[in-house]
Amino acid sequence: SQQGEEDPQALSIQEGENATMNCSYKTSINNLQWYRQNSGRGLVHLILIRSNEREKHSGRLRVTLDTSKKSSSLLITASRAADTASYFCATGAGGSEKLVFGKGTKLTVNP
């Protein structure tokens, strides 16, 4: 069954603005990952946060994880047109390589 649910389904912003996407999940996890998918391409791993971490940064990306609320957020600061893509969260339960993906947030950054 589907684990992650991203919110919003679609987001349109202007270049330079920040973009925030949220992900909720249902069961216990070992780690949560965010992936980007450009139109017609494969997924690219962005960042991973483990269940014992609360926040992680990578360049313009900031991920938070709240295991009590079973939710995560991905913040992209100072967005660029090249950030236009679909963003997926994926949860891993540990002890298995299986990832369960959400439906994704489609981000459009207007120049």
Add this chain to the structure above:
Amino acid sequence: DTAVSQTPKYLVTQMGNDKSIKCEQNLGHDTMYWYKQDSKKFLKIMFSYNNKELIINETVPNRFSPKSPDKAHLNLHINSLELGDSAVYFCASSQDGVYEQYFGPGTRLTVT
């Protein structure tokens, strides 16, 4: 160099045919996966192999059969194709103990 490659990129075929999609990774990873992404962009795992052994087999029709000749290759054979099989199929790989997965560019399968 391409890390995870798939062939073909596009595949158009008629119902009832049998087709194969090939995947190769040159990352030295131990685990490979097949995912199906439907028209609503929902991505779901189908199979996973670790060092040529099947470790994940989700609820997938028997018409789908993965084959791993070596740990760098994982092919997907589909028998008696149906309209509902139309989707984008992604291959991915990961290293043992490392959770990040590396995806191929996808194969868009269209069954007419």
